[in-house]
Amino acid sequence: MKEDMLEFRLHGRGGQGIVIAASIFAEAVFLDGHYARAFSLFGAERRGAPVTAFIRTGSDRLMPRSRIYEPDYVVVFDSTISGDTLLAGLKREGTIIINADSSWTKRLPVGEIEKATAKVFIVDAREIAWKHKLAIGSFPMVNTVMLGAMARISGLASLDSLFVSIKKRVSASIDANINAVKDGFQCVKEVNSFAPSYD
Numbered sequence: 001m002k003e004d005m006l007e008f009r010l011h012g013r014g015g016q017g018i019v020i021a022a023s024i025f026a027e028a029v030f031l032d033g034h035y036a037r038a039f040s041l042f043g044a045e046r047r048g049a050p051v052t053a054f055i056r057t058g059s060d061r062l063m064p065r066s067r068i069y070e071p072d073y074v075v076v077f078d079s080t081i082s083g084d085t086l087l088a089g090l091k092r093e094g095t096i097i098i099n100a101d102s103s104w105t106k107r108l109p110v111g112e113i114e115k116a117t118a119k120v121f122i123v124d125a126r127e128i129a130w131k132h133k134l135a136i137g138s139f140p141m142v143n144t145v146m147l148g149a150m151a152r153i154s155g156l157a158s159l160d161s162l163f164v165s166i167k168k169r170v171s172a173s174i175d176a177n178i179n180a181v182k183d184g185f186q187c188v189k190e191v192n193s194f195a196p197s198y199d
Contacts, residue, residue, distance in 0.1 A: 005058035006156070007068045011086055012077030015047035015136060017143030020169060021077075022053035025147055027165040028157035035061045047139065050081060057156055073097065075150055077125070077142055097149050097188065099125035099142050123149040123188040131183070132176040144170075144177040148184025159185060 008025075012018035019040045026036035040053040054068045070089040076098040090096070101124045125142035134141040144166065151157045163178050170177050 149188035
C-alpha cells in the first residue's frame with residue numbers, strides 16, 4: 001500500500017445513506033486535491049440490513065479495487081452493529097467515529113476497542129438528523145451528519161467541497177443536509193483514548 005494512502009470502512013444499515021455518503025466524501029476529497037475511490041458491499045437489500053462501504057484516498061490515482069480489511073478509520077453509522085465486525089483489522093493508530101449519544105460512553109466496549117484503536121469519537125447523528133427533519137418515516141438519515149464528523153476528524157475534505165458534492169448528489173432537502181454536515185463537524189467529540197494492546 002502507498003505510504004500516504006488512507007482507508008475508511010463504513011458500517012451502517014440500509015436506509016441510512018451510507019453508500020451515497022461514501023461517494024460524496026470521496027468526491028470532496030478529490031475536489032480538495034487528492035485521489036479517492038468509493039465502493040460498497042451489500043447484504044440483503046432491504047432497509048435495516050447491514051451495509052458496508054469503503055473509501056480509499058491518496059496522492060496516486062492507481063489504487064486497489066479490493067475490499068478494505070485493515071482500515072485507518074472505521075465509521076459506524078449504527079452503534080447496534082456487532083463490535084467484532086466493526087473493529088476487525090483496524091490499524092494500531094486507527095480511529096473510530098460512531099453515531100451515538102453521550103450515554104453510549106457508559107457502555108463503551110472497552111475490551112474490544114483496546115485491542116484495535118487509540119482514538120474513539122462520537123457524534124449524535126440521529127438527534128441531529130431529527131433536528132433537521134432528515135428522516136424517511138421513523139428512520140433518521142444520518143449520512144450527512146457523519147460526513148461532517150468524518151471531515152473534522154480526518155482533515156481530508158473541506159466543508160466547502162462537501163457542500164459542492166452534496167448539491168450534485170442529493171436531490172432533496174439540500175439546505176437541511178448542509179446544515180446537518182455543519183452540525184456533525186461541530187459536534188463530534190473524542191470520548192476516550194486507549195493505549196493499544198496486542199497479543
